[in-house]
Amino acid sequence: MDYATLLQILDSTMRLATPLLLACLAGLFSERSGIFDIGLEGKMLMAAMCTGAVAAMTGQVWLGVLAGIFGSMLFAGVHGFASITFRGNQLISGVALNFVASGITVLIAQSLFRQGGRTPPLSGDARFNPIALPFADSLSNVPLIGPFYSEVLSGHTALVYIGLLCVPLTWWVLYRSRFGLRLRAVGENPASVDTAGISVVRLRYTAVMITGILCGLAGAYMAAGLQAGFGKEMTAGRGYIALAALIFAKWRPWYALMATLLFGFFQALALRPDVIAKTLHFSIPVPALDALPYILTVIVLAGFVGRAIPPRAGGEPYVKER
């Protein structure tokens, strides 16, 4: 594989990893607070539809993003309502919301636009446009680093950079802020947080809402960054890959970045089977590449690459002692 091809693949890695990263960080907030969320997929889908629809109607991509966040938070709210207030089964609630999202996005898009459940193609200001980082042009002649900077790092849309910024931000919130300390505590031992006089319910709702915002950004990026408009089932299992990445990262933000970049790299490779055939001198079937993130996750879950221990109170509704 020559350097130019590698750069192309790394460039698509960045683009493909972004929705995974945002969704992975979303899951991180929820699961660290003790609420399992297998509904990331549904929230992303809902956000993608809302973004696509509003951006198409107004021609303003950022209004679309706001709508996407709203749609995603609506679903996050229902998940919180079911699993925090009514102490329902978090897994079942997630599964249910994925179903509702998968159907209702098509229903709404169809009734708004009558284009077979899609939103109209977005263009111009209704889409995210690439941002050139400073000096991208002038540095591009510097050997090795120059093309890497101008091709791989520069020229992405705003949400790619927002996603990257969310990593240190999440780390800081989680490990350096009072809220983060409490968030981690409520996921490990809610009773202790309750004893300290802090509301478990409020903390968990806050975490679930942050999850909604981040999933909203992930879905918005799908509809207005990666592609131009919403299409049926367009998230295509990315919510589950993000969940896989979260386990891979053992619920830590910097590792989440690594894991999502790795899975993004696999997705980029799966789009270019010719490159693999040339580099390895034999061809790996594309389905095998598609399945790779899932296989890796199973291996991690099996504990062969160090144990992935989820937050201890995860999945358990908290019942105040009487």
Next chain:
Amino acid sequence: MTRLPRWADLVLVPLISLLLAGIISALVILAIGQSPSEALKTMVIGAVGSPYAWGYTLYYATSFIFTGLAVTVAFHASLFNIGGEGQAQLGGLGVALVCLSLPWPHWTLALPAAMVGAAVFGAAWAAIPAYLQARRGSHIVITTIMFNYIGAALIIYMLVNVLRPPGQMDPATARFPEGTKLPTLHEIPGLGLIFNKQVPANVTFFVALIACWLIWLLLWRTRLGYEIRAFGKSEKAAIYAGIRPVRITMIAMLISGALAGLMSINNVMGESERLLQNSAEGAGFIGIAVALMGRNHPVGVFLAAILFGFLFQGGAELGLWTSIPIELRTVVQGLVILFTGALDHMVRMLLGFFFRPRPLGVA
């Protein structure tokens, strides 16, 4: 929270959950500018209005009975098997391999053999997540989800690169030999008078009924069933009673996977008569709703499967005859899972209000 009488818990709670899901669905239909009563009429006529419609409803219900039972058996052992979809697809692979391997002379010979193939492949696909849960403590929900995707990729590979006959473009196996053709309800003597048109429902429906009865026997009339339920109620107590957790986890998941795999007798062998991509068409997931609705009891599973068969066929008719997209049935299904599974405490709290004993002295 007030404790509800048993009949209310078994009958009233699912009915009210269903009613709530129905009300929200009606609101959704109103919101997209359609008439809920027209939609309901189209669904009822399309799903139960004629023997032909019943033929389709029963065909879907047959699949859902198998996947519903699969989720039920795992549920009783406190295992949440979301992998029904992958297990059913792998079951389909087993059916295809069996059907294509020999020139079967008659379906009565092909059916048992194909059932073994379906069950073995389905169980094998459940065995790995089960082992990882039992031995390595990996969360079965996540591993079974992952195995759905791995299974789908495996099936695509098998269909495109291995099983596709030369010269054929679409990723599917060859047609099964004539001798594997299962009789449809139209061809069964006696029933042929009622189902006078060709319907997809076939003898697998009776296999599903037998499976319901066998699973009831297993869970409530055998020692193994007792062990599964005891383990599911309290792992600690079960271990104290000498029940081995690894063994029960494995057995429960193997039975669950085998049942999910058996579903493919209905759709792969009975209907399409060749293995296609995405053959399970979401029935693995609907099994979750069916098991929740049916309160994890074979009789309940049977009734819930008929209800979901109705929803599935009625939803298809909506897509055909109205401008309401077919995806409405996915929404309804999601709402049913939400209300019966995740918000059941809410329904019980609401009902508890009515069942609360009146304080004495207040008339």
